[in-house]
Structures are given as structure tokens and as C-alpha cells.
Amino acid sequence: xxxxxxxxxxxxxxxxxxxxxxxxxxxxxxxxxxxxxxxxxxxxxxxxxxxxxxxxxxxxxxxxxxxxxxxxxxxxxxxxxxxxxxxxxxxxxxxxxxxxxxxxxxxxxxxxxxxxxxxxxxxxxxxxxxxxxxxxxxxxxxxxxxxxxxxxxxxxxxxxxxxxxxxxxxxxxxxxxxxxxxxxxxxxxxxxxxxxxxxxxxxxxxxxxxxxxxxxxxxxxxxxxxxxxxxxxxxxxxxxxxxxxxxxxxxx
Amino acid sequence: xxxxxxxxxxxxxxxxxxxxxxxxxxxxxxxxxxxxxxxxxxxxxxxxxxxxxxxxxxxxxxxxxxxxxxxxxxxxxxxxxxxxxxxxxxxxxxxxxxxxxxxxxxxxxxxxxxxxxxxxxxxxxxxxxxxxxxxxxxxxxxxxxxxxxxxxxxxxxxxxxxxxxxxxxxxxxxxxxxxxxxxxxxxxxxxxxxxxxxxxxxxxxxxxxxxxxxxxxxxxxxxxxxxxxx
Numbered sequence: 001x002x003x004x005x006x007x008x009x010x011x012x013x014x015x016x017x018x019x020x021x022x023x024x025x026x027x028x029x030x031x032x033x034x035x036x037x038x039x040x041x042x043x044x045x046x047x048x049x050x051x052x053x054x055x056x057x058x059x060x061x062x063x064x065x066x067x068x069x070x071x072x073x074x075x076x077x078x079x080x081x082x083x084x085x086x087x088x089x090x091x092x093x094x095x096x097x098x099x100x101x102x103x104x105x106x107x108x109x110x111x112x113x114x115x116x117x118x119x120x121x122x123x124x125x126x127x128x129x130x131x132x133x134x135x136x137x138x139x140x141x142x143x144x145x146x147x148x149x150x151x152x153x154x155x156x157x158x159x160x161x162x163x164x165x166x167x168x169x170x171x172x173x174x175x176x177x178x179x180x181x182x183x184x185x186x187x188x189x190x191x192x193x194x195x196x197x198x199x200x201x202x203x204x205x206x207x208x209x210x211x212x213x214x215x216x217x218x219x220x221x222x223x224x225x226x227x228x229x230x231x232x233x234x235x236x237x238x239x240x241x242x243x244x245x246x247x248x249x250x251x252x
Numbered sequence: 253x254x255x256x257x258x259x260x261x262x263x264x265x266x267x268x269x270x271x272x273x274x275x276x277x278x279x280x281x282x283x284x285x286x287x288x289x290x291x292x293x294x295x296x297x298x299x300x301x302x303x304x305x306x307x308x309x310x311x312x313x314x315x316x317x318x319x320x321x322x323x324x325x326x327x328x329x330x331x332x333x334x335x336x337x338x339x340x341x342x343x344x345x346x347x348x349x350x351x352x353x354x355x356x357x358x359x360x361x362x363x364x365x366x367x368x369x370x371x372x373x374x375x376x377x378x379x380x381x382x383x384x385x386x387x388x389x390x391x392x393x394x395x396x397x398x399x400x401x402x403x404x405x406x407x408x409x410x411x412x413x414x415x416x417x418x419x420x421x422x423x424x425x426x427x428x429x430x431x432x433x434x435x436x437x438x439x440x441x442x443x444x445x446x447x448x449x450x451x452x453x454x455x456x457x458x459x460x461x462x463x464x465x466x467x468x469x470x471x472x473x474x475x476x477x478x479x480x481x482x
Binding site for chain 2: 025026027028029030031034036037066067078099101102103105107109130131133134162164166168170172173174175176177178202204205206207208212214215217218219220226228229230232233234
């Protein structure tokens, strides 16, 4: 009986984690989930013209997940009857460091103190999007509020969050962000149970700062940047060929 | 009557004066891995004259391509290639690497039948039996010229980024006019190494997107517009 339960549970986990949505074909690259067009950041003390985040400035990021991969591939981010939104909050700027670089480039680097992230499943989609237009001057009536309604499905801590805006000598920009994260809950939750106990991993992506030059993003008033990125999963452990007999032996 | 006319005029003037903010248009997002090919100096990341390439998957599309994107039926991949290092600056105090590439790089996006086609597989030590071949099979739906491509990598923070200017000029979506405008797109994203899922022989996990800032519109009165046609 126990064996039957074990087999059934294993099959259910495999089904939930791998084969639920067609979008899974676009995975296969080491991340748990990705966000693309619909993610936006704002701060209470940021100057777009100089890419300067003053020390103490509070950073908030809101967005919609565009793709879930294993072990969350049973969540369909493209289902129009739902939305999967997230918010990162509690991160305070340590201040931007502006550094001239060899070759005529300039780097604008900002570190932030630790914060938290939360992901929600909402069966009545109401978060504003890039296509519909993000309402200006956040915080406002829908930002960030409509990004943290619904059911909390995952949450955790963010550490070592850093953003970089680099201006090249030709006037083009390249941008990025990087951080570490760890899932912490919700305890007993369906999705958290799939990753509970995992150590810190990395998250990162494009950090398209407000501006009009090539490599920057022309954002509605009040937004400091448009992130496009992912939360990475742990590396896949290589498989070792074995026999049923050897496996049974391990449990005797 | 006069009052009604005045009200209409005030309303029209108010609407005319409202700031209409043009937002960037998102074409598509992607994620994958990059590698050097040809890699004449394997001990140094992107030496002068070396080639830069990347393969991976499209992760979402914007409104222009939404009607043609069906991940239940197809796999969507990309291939970035034909980028050659023309200048290389490494700043020792900041540990920042700054790379410039020759113009005329190329980015292509492909659609491949999930059931009948060969699924994209990275393998190890590219170029190999599946890279780039399994990412460039199927139908080339869109492709374009990439100029002004620049890349940086910060060895202190273990992160980097890239950007380039892209003009779409090939593929079925281009031919059928699904992407409009075709010029002035920006290709940008992150490079990151501290990720254990990077297959052997690849340099970075990369993610990014292609977007465009819409052309600014000029506000005019109806009178001025009428005058244009007289």
C-alpha cells in the first residue's frame, strides 16, 4: 500500500512539475520562472537623468510572470483567466556609485539592502500592463496594489541586489541586475513544498533604466526602470545509471 | 448655441493639451546561453577577432506577435551570430570588461513544430551536433541586422549586459508585415555566469528582449492639418 502511495505521489509530482503546459517547450535553461514585458521598478528618490539612486531610496518592483518552468510548469502564465504577479519590496538603496571605465564607458552601480519578494495567483486579472499602459506616478490606485492581490503562492527573501547601468563610448547603454534569493513560504503551500529547503540561488536580468538612448527604456512618469529577467533554479544534478536491485538495496 | 460651441472648444483644447506618453513596444523576450566561435584564444574571454554567438528560446512575445505564437504546437528559438570583436578594454581597478563588435551581426528567430521538429538542445562545447543546428531548424519567422553591439562584463559583481540596434529585414513575419516598424529596435539583456546550469563550453546564461521606442508624434490643430491638404 505504501509503495502504491509512493508511486502515485511520484507520478503526480512529475506530472505537476514537467508536463502541464505547452510553454514548457520554451524552458530547458535553468530557471524557475521568467518575466518579460510587464515588470516595472520605481523608487522614492531616484534621478533618471543621472541614473542616481540616493542612499535610503526605497525600491519597489512589480510585474507579471510570463513563463513558469519545472517544478512550477503546471502554472500557466498565459492563461487569460488568471494572472501571476509579483512584488519585490523592502529594498533600500545604499547609493549609486558612478565610475568612469577604460574605453570611454561609464558605469552607474547601485547596491540595495535585503528585501522580500512575493508571487500571487489572481483569478480576476486586474494588474496594469505595458500594452494597456502603466499608470504614471506610482504608488497610485493600482500600482503596486493590483500586483499583490489574489492568493499568495510563493514568497522569500532577496539579498545582494545590485543594478548596473553602463554607458558605452558610442552613447549606447547596457543594463543589468543581479541578486540572490531564497524561498521561505508560504509554509504548507502547494508550490513552496516543491522548493522548500533549497539554499539561496540567483536571480537577474535586464534593468532597462528610464531614458531615450539606445539600450534604455522610455517609461511612463515615475518609473525608474523596466526589469526583464528570471529566478534561476539550482543546477541539475547529473544522473547516475543504476539498477532496480541497487536502488532497493539502498532502502534495506 | 454659442455656449455649446464654447464648451466643445474647451473640451477639444483640453484633450489636445493632455500629455500622451508613448510607451516602449515589446517585441519578444528570450533566454539562453552564449559562446565564443571562432575562439582563437580560449584562455581569454572575447579576444580581438573572436566571434560571439548565442542560442536559446523565446520566453514570451508582445502584442505584434501574440496572434502567431502558440507554444502548444511550436517551439520558438533564436540564434545570435556574426558578431566579431573589434575592440576590447579591460579596466583593472574596476575589473570591468568592455567589448565592441563590428556591425552587421544578425539575430534570427525560428518556429519549429514541437511534434515533428528537432527540439532545441544545448549539448556541451559548442559548436556541437545540436548547437546551433537544433535552434535554427524549422521556419525562420524573423531576422534582422544588428549594429552598434556592445557588451560589458563586471568580474567583481559577476554580471554583464549587452545592447545593440536591430533592423528587421527577413523572415515570414517580416515578409507578411507582422512587424511594423521594422527599423529602430533595441536588443538588450543580461549576461551572468554564476549559474550552475550553464552547460560546459558555454560562457554565460543570457536573457533579454527586443523592444522599440515608438516614433514621437507631433501635436497639431485641425486647422493646421486641413491647411496641409489645401
